[in-house]
Structures are given as C-alpha cells and as structure tokens.
Amino acid sequence: MPPSAGISPIPHTTDDFAGLPSALAECWDRVRSRLVAEVGEAAFKSWLAPLAVQDVTDGAVRLSLPTRFMRDWVATHYVDRVRRVLGEEMPDLRSLDLVVAPKLKPVAGPAPVVRADPVPLTLPPAANRIEAPARPAIRAEAVEADPLSPDQVSVPLDPRLTFETFVVGKPNELAFAAARRVAESAAVSFNPLFLYGGVGLGKTHLMNAIAWHIRQRDPSRRVIYLSAEKFMYQFIRALRFKDTVAFKDQFRSVDVLMIDDVQFISGKDSTQEEFFHTFNALVDQNRQVIVSADKSPSDLEGLEERLRSRLGWGLVADIHPTTYELRLGILASKAEQLGTPVPEKVMEFLAHKIASNVRELEGALNRLVAHAQLVGRAITLETAQDVLHDLIRAHDRRVTVEEIQKRVAEHYTIRVADMSSARRARQVARPRQVAMYLSKALTSKSLPEIGRKFGGRDHTTVMHAVRKIEELTATDAALAEDIELLRRMLES
DSSP states (O other): OOOOTTSOOOOOOGGGTTTOOHHHHHHHHHHHHHHHHHHOHHHIIIIITTOEEEEEETTEEEEEESSHHHHHHHHHHTHHHHHHHHHHHOTTOOEEEEEEOOOOOOOSSSOOOOOSSOOOEEEOOGGGOSSOOOOOOOOHHHHHHSOOOHHHHSOOOOTTOSGGGOOOOTTTHHHHHHHHHHHHOSSOOSSSEEEEESTTSSHHHHHHHHHHHHHHHOTTSOEEEEEHHHHHHHHHHHHHTTOHHHHHHHHHSOSEEEEEOGGGGTTOHHHHHHHHHHHHHHHHTTOEEEEEESSOGGGOTTSOHHHHHHHTSSEEEEEOOOOHHHHHHHHHHHHHHHTOOOOHHHHHHHHHHOOSOHHHHHHHHHHHHHHHHHHOOOOOHHHHHHHTHHHHHHHOOOOOHHHHHHHHHHHHTOOGGGGTSOOOOHHHHHHHHHHHHHHHHHSOOOHHHHHHHTTSOOHHHHHHHHHHHHHHHTTOHHHHHHHHHHHHHHHO
C-alpha cells in the first residue's frame, strides 16, 4: 500500500530489513507506510520509525526498539494501532512482542556489557485486551547501572506544539521570528537564544516547535530538550552513582541543548556550576543553546552573576501578555483545530474575560466544546456564561469609578478634576457623560452613587448621560469606537 498523498515517505536503512525474506520486507514496508499515514509524519519519526523486525516465527512477531523508554512509550501509546495494522497485513499474526535491542556504537575502553536476552513485552491477543498494558516492571539496579540515552533524557515532544499552530501577534512576533531563525539555520545565529515571559504565554510551545523543526529538517542532529528540574535530577543521579564523566559527555556532545524554565535552578549552586560549564563547552564548540524562563536574565534572582551574564550573551526575546486581537486569533485557530464552529460573539466574550493566560483560554474553549458535544447543547453566549461561570468569575476584575474617570480623562486629554467640576463646555461634558456611561456599564454602583462620584450630581443627570451616549453610539461610529476601546482597556 503506497504512502498517503501529501506525506513524504519515511526513509529506512538496510538494517530495517536485514535478513528478512523479500515478501516480509515488503509487508513491513507497507505497515510503515500505513502507520505514518495514521499517526502523522512527526509522531512516526519520533516513536515508530526506530521499530525494526527482530524475528517472525509461526505468527509470533518480535519488534525491537533501541531504548527502554521508547519501548515503554510505544507500548503505552501506539501498540494497539501497530498490532491492528500488522494484523491486517499479516492475517496469521498470533502475538506481538516489543523488545529492547540497542544499536551499539564503538567506544574507547572496555567493551560494553550487552544482555543476550532483551526483556520482552508480551501482548495478549487484541480480542482479550481492553487497553494498552502498563509499563513492565524493570529491576531498579538494571536501570541505575545503564547509561541513559538522549531519548531517555529528553522529554517527549507534544505533536500539537509546532510553528504551524503558533498564532503570531505583536506581543510574541520577536520571539517567534527568533525561534524560527534558530530552527531553520544550519549555522548558529544567536547563542544562546533566551525566551522569557509569564505563565501560559507560549514559551513551551516555541521550545517544542524548535525541537520538532530541527528533528524534521535534519534527523541526524542530536537534540536534548528537558526542563531545568530534570537537568538537576540527571546531575544528582550522576553524582550518586559517581558517573559525572558520562553525564558531561552526554550533555556536551549534543548539537542543540534546550533547557525549559531555567529559573528552577535558582539557589542550586552545584547544578548552576555544572550548567555553567556545560553552557561554556557547547558555546565554545559552536553548538546551539536555547533557554526559557519566566524573567529576563538580569531579573533572575538566585543565579550566579556569571551565569546571568552568559545567559544574556545572545538574543533575549520576551513574550508580552496577549492583546485582545491575539487572544481572538488564538481562539479562532483552536476552534479550527477542534473542527467545531464557535460563534464569533462567544470567542469575543472569552477573549475579553480570560486575558492573562493562553492555556486557560484554550482550556475554556476545550471545556465549552466538550460540553456541547457531550450534552448536545449548541454553543451560545448563554451556554458559555453558564458552563464557564467559575472560570469567568475568577478572572472578573473590579473596575472602579475612579479608574474609569482617569482612563477617560487620559483618552480625551482633559483633567481628572474636570469630571467633578461644574464646567459644561462640550470638550468636557461629553467625556464626563462617557465616563458616567461606562461607570453604569462596568461597575455595580447605583445611579446616585455614581452621581456622587461626579461632583455630587443627581441620579437623573447620570441617567440622562447614559441615554445620551446610547443614542449617540448608534449613529456616531467614532464615538462607538472610542467607547469600545475604553471598555477593552478597563476590562483587560
């Protein structure tokens, strides 16, 4: 069966088919083509491309993977799909085993110890299996004695977090452009690339996107992507087993080192020392280093001055809080990915109400779509307010009359004192009416309370101002635009 249109064929080596009969080799080639069409090229290259046929005997198939980590991941996430596709291509399939068969490289020194019998993961027939098996028990001493491969050190990449799914706007355009340049360039452009910003603004998305792009563009490049916390754990592990030489060789021989949330090593002096020397070694070899944090290097407390200085050597790109327009674009992109039509008014409502965190914004949309699909209710503004009431209440900000007066005065270039004065000139009276209208719309104050904030005016004056602005916005587009802008500024 040929690969699906639009998906480039996955290259394989002669080792994949070494010793296999031609009919079996063709069968396995068809299985690979079907798997890449089903799971996607990126996921296939990361997890299923290393699968190789070890043995086929009387309907019992043994497939191998180079590391325990990959074997366990495939067993947990892809084994049912592999078995189904393999069973459709091989009707006499009885059982499927996944084993670990590392590909050894020649190394200096004593010959490595290799187990003759890899630990098999025997899977029951599909008819008797409800879900993928849990990770098999592995002797602790065996895991501790074995050096970890880059696959075991790196965290799994999220296939959803690519450059294609990242929504670009003014707050993140510099960070996106820098990330794209680093991912696409064969030479080192900025070293290090330091991305920083608040929680849920897209740092991890860009880090995943860089790693995906590099691996797809040049699979031979060795990339390690992990959190600063996991870097610290690996360093402690090396100290515990007196294996720091292997640790240094592992991290200082990569082509690209990516460390997420570097602020977590603040105050960890020994880890900082090791990271400092690793950083220097990679930069000296012209290897790419990419780091993310929640603050700029100069603002990271608990880091040694020399480390802060080196983190600021290259390009420091910050990701600002999202704007209303960017949040609306993110929601539109997410709704398109979910394949569910979401009314524009609902997306505008969510973009207004959830302004601080993109993860929460996307989570709110996921929740709303799931509710609509499970309960069978249409997605409306009322449904959104009902389903997300707890989340919206947490993000509701208390707007004060004083804040409204200040914002309106700044917008119309008048003094805040004019809001309470007796002046009735048009250039003062109209902004005052706008401020009264917004106070009625955005606060829970009564009309008399609002009147007292505007120089002790009567509640009927406030009522007149509200009606006047409502009438004018229906015919005066410029005034309607001013009020919408002020509303967004006050609610964000």
